[in-house]
Structure formats: structure tokens, C-alpha cells
Amino acid sequence: MQAVQPPRKMAPIDPHSYTDSSHPLTTHISLSFYFDFPSSTIVSSALFSLSATHSGPFALDTRSLSISAVLDPQTLAALPFSVHPASPDTVLGQSLIVTLANHFQFLVISKTSPSSTALQWLSPPQTFNKAFPFVYTQCHSIHARSIFPCQDTPAARIRYSAKLNIPHYLSAVMAAKHVGRRNPIAGECLGVCDDSIWCGDGRIVEEFVMEQSVPPYLFAFAVGELGFREMGPRTRVYSESVPGVLDSAAREFAGTEEMIKVGEGLFGPYEWERFDLLVLPPSFPYAGMENPRMVFLTPTVIKGDATGARVVAHELAHSWTGNLITNKSNDHFWLNEGFTTYADRRIVEAVQGKERAVLNIGIGWRGLVEEMDRFKDNMEFTKLKTNQEGVDPDNVYSRVPYEKGFQFLWRIERQIGRPAFDEFLKKYIATFKFQSIDTDTFLDFLKVNIPGIEDHIDLKVWTEGTGIPPDAMEPASDIYKKIVFLANEFKLGRMPNEDEVTVWGGQEWELYLENLPKSLEASQVSALDARYRLSESKDYEVKVAFLHLAILSRCSNYYGEAEKTLKAVGRMKYLRPLYTALVQGPGKEEEKIFAKRVFSEARACYHPIAQGVVEAILAKHM
Template identity: 30%
Template structure:
């Protein structure tokens, strides 16, 4: 039995300590909270996605000590929680857990008290939702007192939970050693370790792999990766980690850019608070594109093909260092507070680093996707709200969608417009981070601080401005009431629209007219925008798709996967058999969710299902079991294909993170339980990536 028993080298380290927030949430209803506009009542903090009694304790710190067993695909060890009760009479501790965790024992110790031996505690595990359970621990009578530190130790073993992804060697890029990583967003880390699994609670932590997180973070930002990884320093505070076969490519792609982007971000938003800004590239089985784990960002290696998408994804995760990690949404119902602000910050960074035209082009691609989603869902669908209310039992990940990113971005852009000057708004964001760093907030906190910062706007009653009311922004369905002016991107966007118009106005267009458009010198985002807009008009007349193929398919073969997948979606949606070998070759090469699911969805929706089944059986051994199950459900929806709690079929997502940066391809279902509606949506209808 192969077992990893030695201490692993630290993947990142923090350079200085900062005061612990102690789990304080700014929007906590036990604290005074100004409403977002005059007369508005405080917003009580309720996290229906957590079974824990986190409001009864201050979590000062926790420590993980785990042994990894690659042969058994288990982690065994213990968790130590440093807790301070905040009120008298607390007799139980309730932690978020998961049926995949095997609890061996739980004990309690009062530091400095006699006897020194810890007391064994009784506990039980109760059902909570389909994504977790509650671990209810009876605390010793008479010893739990307000403001008195207690240490709870939980010994446990992980099994097949949604946070932990074990990869056999053949599923890694180098195919020589196994690898394991964790993915905690949004509520998966309760299957990694028992915790207060809510973004409202932040604490420091340490781990036995010689890692120390000296800054308070919520549970979903705790992550682990172990395998045959090597690193190269690419800056004074950043290094790249990857399997040996990927390392040189990753270093070449990033070079010294990370330090440059960090410098631009610091000029805009203040000091980078996390010390290290390292990046690890993970195999194609990584279920999303990127995740902003503090000090060590996780990114799927597949994105290395596209320099522009890689740039956007890394900058988005860097932006989370301020928006999402330093200041966090207190509940998952207001995820836009992390993703909308991070998207705005990402675009401020790219504007400063690469110019306004580039940023406008990337923004148009994303806003096109937002309106594409709205056309499918309808303007009255509740998932288009920024503040999406959901009932207990609804997995927050199912409500992660483009609106979180792009409608949130538009609201932040509107606030910037109200401030009168983008530089003035930069200063506001810098001070906002300074005011709320290492805390969790609700929308009331952001808006109240904004109105205090710009009192003239409050005096002018801008929160109630007709058609642009703040309440409408937060609670209203439909498109953003305001979108920023993107005319600065006209030199890049204009030719794309002209070419689209040319292909749609003629049948097929004149070759001499086409010769004025040289796609070989276009940027990736220009070609992506062209293909996305042509996809919107598919199916096309046979003569048009044949002419498109003759004009561009050979060029697309030499370009990156972000371009290729869109062209191949056009091939499939238009049932263009001459280019079907390209679809086969692509699906044999690419085994990541973001590049397989869209094409399988399209193949099954048309007359090519038999082709999809054939390719699946030829490639399934190279697919991660979770992706294999997802594709089985697409190909054989009426069969009883086994489901796995390690792989819920992902919801509608905004192309990179959680996250991560806006998540890529895995998109199938959006749910708004509170409104009693479920809107099924395939990625083929959204054309969203990264």
C-alpha cells in the first residue's frame, strides 16, 4: 500500500501576521448596521447553507494534521479548533460536515486547566441537505464559559466527498504519478474537514504540511494539492507550480507578468495583503477554470493554450486578493459582492496594463453572453437578481451564474459613474478594502460606506433615482439597468461586427469583400466574439457554413482551443459533416470539462448522437470518473447512470472563480428555489467560456 507519510514541502508561505478578525461579520444583525439608504432597516445575517451554530462562537484558529493515502484515496488525521463561546449557556457545538467524513472521536481541552488530559465528547451526525450534514457535539457541562478558550479535536477520515479530487497517474498531465487536490467553493469543504462552512466566518489556520495561513479566511478558501509538482520563481513574491512536463510552458506563458499585474493592482487598490501570489496548474480534471485560494491560485492547465484567456483568468484571481478574499460576501446569496467587484477590479487592472480598447473588447464578449443567457431565461427569472434568495437545502453553487459576475460588474460600474471620476472611485475602493479587510460584509455595508464616502450623492437621493434605484439593482430581475460605455473598444469590436454582418447579409459573401478581414492577425477575443455572434444565428444555410469552413477551418486548426471549440460547435449545430473529423480529433485530445461538455451537449441535441456515443466509448478511460458520469447523463438521460456526490452536475456558470474567475464550460442547470422555478440550460445555448 503506497502511502504519503513524509512531510510535504510548503507550497507557499505568508510573510507577516495581521490581527485576526475573530469571525466578525460586518453585516451581523447583532451589530449596528446602517441600511444601504436612509431609513432602510438592518439586514439580518442568515446563512441557510450552513447547519452550524457559528454565531455562538468566535473561531480564533484551526489546525489540520492529515496523512494522505493515495492507494486508498483517503486522508486521515485530526482537526483542532480554537473556539471562544460568545454567550453563556452553550451546551452544543454544531459543525458543518458531510456523510463522506468518518468521525472517529472528538475531545475537548481547556488550555491551562487541570486535568491536562482532554475529555472525550459525545456526538451525533444528523442529515442536513444533499450536500452536507450536521455534526452535533455535546460540550462538557460547567466548563464552557463566555470568553474562555476551548480546544476541540476531531479525529476523522475522508472518503469520497465533493471537495477532494483524487487523480490516478493516467489522468495527470505527466501520467507518471497520482495527484490530489481540493476544491472548496462554495460549500464543499465540509467534506474536507468539519467546520463553520459559511463565508461569514474567517480565521487563521495551520496545516501539518508546514503551511501557515496567518490571515483570516473563510472555510471555502482552504485548499490542498499534492503530487509530482515542481516550481520556478517568476517574481519576488510569485512562483509557478506544475507537473514537470508543463512547467516550462507555464513559466514561458507568465514570465514576469504576475509581478507587473500585482504592481498595477496595488497602485489601484492598496497593498497586496497575502504575501505570496503563487500559481499551481492542475490537470484537465480540475472541475473549474481557476480558484482564488489565498497565496496559491489553482488554475486548469488547459487554459495555457490561450494567452489572452490565461491573462484574464490570472488577473481575475489576483483581483480576488482584495475583493473576495480580503473582503468577503457574508452569505452566498450575495456572491456578487466578491465576483462583481473582482470583475470590475480585473478590468481596471487590464485597462491600466493593456489599454481601454482591450478591456472593452473582453467586456463585450462577456456582456454578449449575459444577454444571451437572458434571452433564454427571460427577464423575469429570479436567477438574474444580484441578491438571490434561496431556501434551506439549495446548494449555493447552483446559483453561481453570469449575473453574479456581469450584472454585479455593471452595478459597480454604475457606482463608479456616480462618483464622477474613475480615479476617485479607485480611491474609494482602496479605502473600502482598508475599512473592511479580513471581514465579511453584506450589500448594506458596501452601499452605506459608498454613501458616506460620497455624501453629495446621498443628499441628491441617487439610491432612489428612477429606473436606477439601488433596490432595483439588488432585488430586481432582468438585465442591468446600466451598462458602461464601451465605445473605446470600437477599433477592435467594429471590424468583428462588420464581418458578422457580411456573412449574414450574403449567401455566401463575396470573396473579395472577405479578403479585407484577416483573422490571422486578430486577437483571440476578436475571433471569439465573431464566432459567438455567428453561433447566435446558427443554423446557417448550408452554402454559408461550407464557405465559412473553406475560409477559416484550416486557420482555426492552428489557433487555440477557445477558438476551436466555438468553430466546432458551429460545425455540429449546422450538421456540417465534412468537418466532423475535426470534432473527433478535438474530443480525443481534450479531456477537460470545459471543452468536452459543450460539444457533447451539441452532438446529442442534433442528429449526431451516435457520433458522440462512439467518441465517448473511445475516450472514456482518459476521463475523470466525475466527468465520465456527467457525460453519461448527457448521452443516456433516461438510464440510471450512477451519480456521485463528488460531482454534482454544475450549474449555469460564467465562463473563469469561483471563481473562481468566471467559471468555464461546465454549465447545465440554473435553479431558483425560492421562486419555485428551475430553468434548464445547456452551455450550447450560452457560448460561455472562461
């Protein structure tokens, strides 16, 4: 490492990035990756192209990366660089400072750590097929910096190309166009390693290109023993080559092409060419991740009745709201998720009917109410426009930007009518596509295109106020009212009759459980389960909602089932409430010991992001 002067005080573009607002943004990165499965590391080269030439210090974000060289790509001369601060910031990581001299390109050689927060390396026993290793990424919100140095902020949209050098018995997918699969070529490794390693026996190169500009958090790949099923002219579903998983996924998501067409009718052209899906191993920490061209999904959304397609509808909706128009920083995360929640419910309504969409809204409403209680000691995070400086976005990730954001847009729709709001949405998307914006930009556009809207809706209360605004609205429909009525009846001691629930599916049960009191008698919980076997449900939304209720009610005979669940899946939607219920509150020493043991035994099967979230929960309450 060549020493350079400590960086001057910067003007950050984003509270979660070292990117300096006075520096040019990266426009393109050419990447070469060498995957070493035995060491769980990737050695990489990254050729950066900037929007303008730059002289002086230039800052990139890193986390747990070893930087071996920074080079002038024309002369291969070393460029001075240093890493600051010496001890990594717990949220931001470290800044790689490169000294440029009228450069618009430079090359960085680096190596990931086995503890990279974006990567999960799975040994064969942790996969579906039990025979081959697997690795996948999860870069949202600020984890791309742990794969390669970058301006890791959604304000910096990039195009990229990538060469993935992997063992020949594996294959790769990316959130990018697949160019081809071929043998390695001597000299193309760009300093990643010597040719004898890059071109060694049993290696293959998968090549990809992303021609549209995307924020770094949408960078994604997976490497494993993969197969696929064709589902439509623009869609395949991938997973490990396990017929049961692939066939079940293909059936669950068979209506994807219809949803794409509905989305195009509502929001304008689909700009990403393909919409492929990858079902990951159970450790994936989210329901889905909207990586363009290759959406990642948890296997828990395969329910056997096509209702898992609502998660696909959400990730599809991101193709317009989030991927095409992106929040400029995580302070404005609602611009991604509030819009997408609104958009996915419009798609669900068109494809599956209004009643199904209302159930989604109802479940979301209950979730929003619960988040108000979660953040009662820090109401900053019940705002839409937040201040997250110094805060790890993973630790404050919640349903607020989704559901309060949805409620805001639904309020505007009610004010001006759906036809006018549909036209507004199409104009909004066409105006800002392939841009990253903030809340004020949206509000300015709203006021110009819907004159006088601020006279009817208090925009400041909605975006900067805490809590749920008074003009938010709980949904209403016959089935919704019936479920809420039956939940209220349970509070009075009456369990629903079988003829009242005979047609209920997972969403109906989830909504019912969400509306029950959070502390019942253990006998009531057991009686409900004895009749309806909710603890045995194959739908994890139902199973976890019931187990959460059982734990809160100190119904200890369900702790064994909770342990099985916590060891079977790594989705944070399930981990967070179950671990929190076990350790939160007084007089829970036995539950805390139980939770700590379960986590120690399950930890290796969780993605690093999920590991960090559970560790924070335990640290807060232990």
C-alpha cells in the same frame, strides 16, 4: 458514536450551511492529514478553537465524512456527537452535532470518502508526467466540508495550520505559508493514526500555516511530483515537473509582478506576501481559483501569446475583492465576482491597453446576454442579490454575478467619474478588509460615501431586479465595433476577408463567434472552418466557441472533434455549453446517445464538481 439528542431548530447564518447564528465562530483550526493514495482517502484530525466558550450542541458541516471520534484536547475524553440527518441532504450534506460543556476547543478525527466532492485523485496516466499520482482540492463554493468538518460558510473566516503526511517522492503546496519539509515525529499525529503508520518508511511531512483569516472555500492544497520556475520577487509558477508545461507557463505569466504593482496602485497594499501560481492537470474545472498565496490554474489558459494572463489578472484581483472582502453567503456572490471582474479589467487596461480591456468587456456582455436566455424560466438567478435556499450553488453558477456585477460598478463609475470611484474603492477595501459582508452593507456604505447616488441610479433595480437594467451599457471601441459589424455581415452571407482578420488573436475570434447567430446552416459553419481552421485552434476559447456553434447548427462532422475536446479537458466553461448543445431541444436522440457515451467514457477524468454539473444537464434533458 455517542448518541445525543436531535438538534433543535437552528437559525442558520447561511442558506448553504448548518452553522447556527447563535454559536461562536471558529477562529483557528490545527489540521493533520495522512494521505493514503491507494484508497483515495485522507485521515485527519482537526483541532478547533472558537471565538468564545460554548455549552450545548455545536453544529459543523460535513459531506461524505466518517467521524470516528470527538475529543476534549486537554483530557482526551470523548465528547458526545451525532450526525444529522441520517440521509444526507443533497445540497448541504450532514450536520455534525457536538455537545460541548464550556469548551472553546475540541478535536475531531475523521476520514474522507473516495467520493469527496472537493478532492480529485488522479492516477499516474491521468497526469502530465504519467509517472506519479496527484490529488488537489476545489472547495468553492461549499466543498471544504468534504475534507474536514467545518463551519463551511464564508461568514466564518478562519486561520489554520496544517501538517500533510505524504509519500516521500511527492511534494505539497498549499494556499498558506510553507513552514518546512521534514521527517514525521512520533506523537504528533493527534489521533489520525498510530505512530507506526504516521512515521512509516517513505513518509514525509510538509508543514504550512495561514496567518490571515480566510473563508473555508479558500482552503486549498495539491500533492504530486511538483517543480517550479521563479518569475519575480513574489511569484513562482508550479506544475508537475514537465519542462514543457513549466517553461510555457513561466513565459505566459512573465508579467505577473507588473500586474501586482498595478493592483497595489489601484486598490491598496497586497496583503498576502506571495502570489504563486499552480498549473493543474487538464481536469481542473475552472479557469482559475483565487486561493490566497497559491492560485490554481487550468492549463488551457497557457495560450503562447501572454493573453492567458487575463485569467491571472482576475485571480490577482481577488486578492482585494473576494479574499480580502468576502461575500457573507453565496446569495451575495456578486460582491466577490462583480468587483473582481471590474478590478481585473482595470489591471488589464493598465498592462495591456484599453482595447484589450474593451474586448474583455465585450465578451462579457455577450455572455451576460446569453445567461438571460439560460435562466429565462427562473429569472431569480439573473439578480445580483439572490435567494439560493435549497439550491446547489454549482448548478446555478453563471456569468451573471461577474458581468451584471461589473456593469453595476461600471455604471457607478460613469456617474461619478473614475477618479472619485477609485477613491471610493480604496476606502471600501480599507474599511472592510478581512471581513465578510452582504449586499445591504455595501449599499449602505455606497450611499454614505457617495451622497445622493440613489437619486441617479436605481440601486434596487440593479441588485434585486431581474434581467439587464436599462442603463447597462455595451462597450464601444473601433475594434469592438468592427468585430460586431463583421459578425452581422456573416448573417447576410459575407465571411470576413483574410486581410480583415490578419491581426486577430484568440479574443477577437472569440468575440466574433459569440456574436454570430446560434443556428446557422451547416454549410456556413463548414465554410468558415475551411478558411480559418477554427476547429483546430490551440486556444480552447476559440475552439469551444466554434464547436458550440457547430453542434447548435447540427453540423455532425464536427462531433468527433467535440468528443476529443470533452475528453481532453474538464473545465466547466467548456463542458457545460457543449453537453447542453448536444442534448437540448427536440429531435436529438442520436446526439443524446452520443453525449451519454462520451460522458461515461470521460467521467473519471472530470473533477467531482464537473461530474455533478454534467449529470444535472443530462438528467434535465434525457
